[in-house]
Amino acid sequence: MQNHFPLWKNILILAIFFISLVYALPNLYSEDPSVQISSNLTTVTLKDQSARIEAAIKAAALPTKAFETKDKQILARFNNTDDQLKAADILRDQLGNDYTVALNLAPTTPTWLRALGADAMYLGLDLRGGVHFLLEVDMDAAVKQAEERYTDDVRTALRTAKIRYLAVVKDPDFIKIKLKAIEDKPALLALLSKELRTLNVTEPAAQDQVWLKISELEVRDIKKSAVAQNMTTLRNRVNQLGVAEPVIQQQGENRIVVQLPGVQDTTRAKEILGTTATLEYRLVDTEHDAQQALQGHVPVNSKLYYEKNGAPILLNRRIIVTGDQIVDSSSGADEDGRPSVNITLNGVGATKMGKLTQANVGKPMAVVFIEYKVDTKIVNGEKVRHKEKVEKVISVATINGVFSKRFQTTGLDSPQEARNLSLMLRAGALAAPIDIVEERTVGPSLGQDNINKGFLSFIIGFVAVVLFMVVFYRMFGLIANLALAFNVVIVVSILSMLQATLTLPGIAGIILTVGMSVDANVLIFERIKEEIRNGSSPQTSIFAGYEKAFATILDSHVTNLVVAIVLFAFGTGSVKGFAVTLIIGILSSMFTAITGTRMVINWIYGHRKVEKLSI
Amino acid sequence: MIIAIASLAIRGLEMGIDFTGGTLIEVGYQKAADVTALRKTLGEIGFADATVQNFGTAKDVLIRLKPREGVNSNDLSSQVLEAINKTTAEPASVRRVEFVGPQVGDDLAEDGFLALLYSTLGILIYIAWRFEWKFSLGAVIATFHDVIVTLGVFSIFQLEFDLTVLAAILALIGYSLNDTIVVYDRIRENFRDMRDTPTEDIMNIAVNDTLSRTIMTSATVFLVLLALFIWGGAVIHNFSIGLLFGVVFGTYSSIFIASPMALILGICPEDLMVPIKEGSEMDQMP
Numbered sequence: 001m002q003n004h005f006p007l008w009k010n011i012l013i014l015a016i017f018f019i020s021l022v023y024a025l026p027n028l029y030s031e032d033p034s035v036q037i038s039s040n041l042t043t044v045t046l047k048d049q050s051a052r053i054e055a056a057i058k059a060a061a062l063p064t065k066a067f068e069t070k071d072k073q074i075l076a077r078f079n080n081t082d083d084q085l086k087a088a089d090i091l092r093d094q095l096g097n098d099y100t101v102a103l104n105l106a107p108t109t110p111t112w113l114r115a116l117g118a119d120a121m122y123l124g125l126d127l128r129g130g131v132h133f134l135l136e137v138d139m140d141a142a143v144k145q146a147e148e149r150y151t152d153d154v155r156t157a158l159r160t161a162k163i164r165y166l167a168v169v170k171d172p173d174f175i176k177i178k179l180k181a182i183e184d185k186p187a188l189l190a191l192l193s194k195e196l197r198t199l200n201v202t203e204p205a206a207q208d209q210v211w212l213k214i215s216e217l218e219v220r221d222i223k224k225s226a227v228a229q230n231m232t233t234l235r236n237r238v239n240q241l242g243v244a245e246p247v248i249q250q251q252g253e254n255r256i257v258v259q260l261p262g263v264q265d266t267t268r269a270k271e272i273l274g275t276t277a278t279l280e281y282r283l284v285d286t287e288h289d290a291q292q293a294l295q296g297h298v299p300v301n302s303k304l305y306y307e308k309n310g311a312p313i314l315l316n317r318r319i320i321v322t323g324d325q326i327v328d329s330s331s332g333a334d335e336d337g338r339p340s341v342n343i344t345l346n347g348v349g350a351t352k353m354g355k356l357t358q359a360n361v362g363k364p365m366a367v368v369f370i371e372y373k374v375d376t377k378i379v380n381g382e383k384v385r386h387k388e389k390v391e392k393v394i395s396v397a398t399i400n401g402v403f404s405k406r407f408q409t410t411g412l413d414s415p416q417e418a419r420n421l422s423l424m425l426r427a428g429a430l431a432a433p434i435d436i437v438e439e440r441t442v443g444p445s446l447g448q449d450n451i452n453k454g455f456l457s458f459i460i461g462f463v464a465v466v467l468f469m470v471v472f473y474r475m476f477g478l479i480a481n482l483a484l485a486f487n488v489v490i491v492v493s494i495l496s497m498l499q500a501t502l503t504l505p506g507i508a509g510i511i512l513t514v515g516m517s518v519d520a521n522v523l524i525f526e527r528i529k530e531e532i533r534n535g536s537s538p539q540t541s542i543f544a545g546y547e548k549a550f551a552t553i554l555d556s557h558v559t560n561l562v563v564a565i566v567l568f569a570f571g572t573g574s575v576k577g578f579a580v581t582l583i584i585g586i587l588s589s590m591f592t593a594i595t596g597t598r599m600v601i602n603w604i605y606g607h608r609k610v611e612k613l614s615i
Numbered sequence: 616m617i618i619a620i621a622s623l624a625i626r627g628l629e630m631g632i633d634f635t636g637g638t639l640i641e642v643g644y645q646k647a648a649d650v651t652a653l654r655k656t657l658g659e660i661g662f663a664d665a666t667v668q669n670f671g672t673a674k675d676v677l678i679r680l681k682p683r684e685g686v687n688s689n690d691l692s693s694q695v696l697e698a699i700n701k702t703t704a705e706p707a708s709v710r711r712v713e714f715v716g717p718q719v720g721d722d723l724a725e726d727g728f729l730a731l732l733y734s735t736l737g738i739l740i741y742i743a744w745r746f747e748w749k750f751s752l753g754a755v756i757a758t759f760h761d762v763i764v765t766l767g768v769f770s771i772f773q774l775e776f777d778l779t780v781l782a783a784i785l786a787l788i789g790y791s792l793n794d795t796i797v798v799y800d801r802i803r804e805n806f807r808d809m810r811d812t813p814t815e816d817i818m819n820i821a822v823n824d825t826l827s828r829t830i831m832t833s834a835t836v837f838l839v840l841l842a843l844f845i846w847g848g849a850v851i852h853n854f855s856i857g858l859l860f861g862v863v864f865g866t867y868s869s870i871f872i873a874s875p876m877a878l879i880l881g882i883c884p885e886d887l888m889v890p891i892k893e894g895s896e897m898d899q900m901p
Contacts, residue, residue, distance in 0.1 A: 461839035
């Protein structure tokens, strides 16, 4: 029998159809604006808190749709975005630092669908609103920091090994050691090969010197871990901001993509993400005169800084503790009501701080606030990235007693500054400064607009094609339309299953697929018409039409696919979304247009004598 | 084609901020926006080079800023918003802000160029493998024609060329090839079936055989693109324009350029006489 499918083939096609229908289904359900509360503390169970949260929302007379408590978070659903925003503000105020309150869109998919793992498509930022940042990690600064650390390490190692040196200095190329006595050189080399193996040793002509450089391998490691550590830090900071479903991904060698759905306050987001603010604690050098240092006589073991009021101050080169030894911090006010940051150190930091304060009671200690600012300027038509490390001493205080793990820092300008600083210290310092090189913000109104417009043009385009096909191919056109609808269902269900991001160009891709996927059917139908003209019987014409058109369809679709894959490989952001829908559309249209229509045509025309085809 | 190249050479393309770097701000108002007033305000605070224009509707305004010297580019958008909110009675609602650093712009342009290059290469190889190198070259020339003419349209009307348009151009390459391949496929088949017919006639017959299909498919694609152009919103306006023109030129080129090119390159039946066993793969497929 020519036009007949075996039973298994029919069942397979129908099964695929029903499975895609089920997985496409969640997209029909809308999403509730909701507030998601999770705790940063491990000791508190949220169950105890849910009553308190419910009461807080009730007190503000905000109607809620539902309350859900899942293992680690509470979800409150609201009727509209206004209520959601108000509730989030109230909860943030009442719950304080220990809880993260995030805005979210909670799907209303019924449980039986969710149990199957069926979820709606993930909407891109251009459809749901939000911010997209592309951050560039400053690799040079990361390496420079490492060089500074090594310089310190070399000094310490020399001192411990009792090798006397005149200077250990870092210049752009090398860390240069100048010895006091040439006789110590073998001992120095032995020490270096034992304890500082990651450094490459160069022996210059000057016999009393040894130059060191970080090895290539080590530099690569430093860069890699700078990006990795920055990503961790960014993730922490984003969590502090309270964003549901953030995306933080590495892109290329030194760039990080951060996407914050639903965030509108970009200024604050930028402040939190971009600043590399950190603190350093150093002893004040009281033995030398800062005024003299101003004229260029900076003592070897000290460094010149400026206080907030512009006064010069000399600080010891050795850092007591740095920002990465801070495990927790919170903002508050000291006894006099000045904004302050309460700091908790980790074990290593606490030991260091304890030892130092014990030995230096009565001496002044300074807190240095470090911030990196990056600008792109255009000089003589050339783009020049200008980087500035801003270091200022925010407070100098006398060590009154021994402290180690917990203490307070004052000297900040405003409570806002204290809050931001404590947030950043809590989230960890960035390993290397970052620079925002791309930003795209989409307001929520535009997002909804884009969805509506995309959907409208999809419907109109779809209907136009459907009418067109019926007018030109009658019954066969109708069958092709069934396949077309089937194709759209498959595309949507695959996008949902993959949890691929749907963007506006992605919708355009689906629309384009609608126009292009009938191509296969047009090819087949034209071939069938031709066969009929050549005098073949209807049954033979159908068979030959499908058979002969197949090679053409395959070739033309594969070339199309090649282009779509290239587009996917090189596209970024929303363009990638376009490529994804195009790829899925091309593949699934081959299936539906060839196999799907064949099945229906076999049902209608197979098994019987056909005089004339409605084509 | 000549007009397109001339325009590209003389006027160039109006590159969007995706490639040049810069800042783009779209704001919306409840009532029609006073573009002239906004322009004046921006001029007063030192943004004389800003372009301000309506976008889509009279209520929406698009402000474009070039990458600036000496100013921290991150703060630009806040400055602009602050300034325009002072002058207008009603605060603008921010619909979208895009900032692209100059470095990223260069990278995106490079990626775009590479994408064009690799897709062309991929096609050359695939068609050469499935057909013959003369066809392959003919197809690539026809595709190049489409791309250049479409770019020419963007240049003549000074439409903004951004990432989505680049995506449109690439999609167009895929589409136009699709068309070309169908014709080629028919030529190959005719070569085998009609051994005694002169090459030129074979091509003619092939083009005629596939003509109704070419027009049908182009029509359906054109229809959906028209829907996208009219109802899809201003954000993907240029995307749909690129494809609309592209489809027209693509259809034209696959009929009038692709095959003649293969002919000029000296295609002859012997080139395609290699017995390819198509039947074997078709048996497995319905």
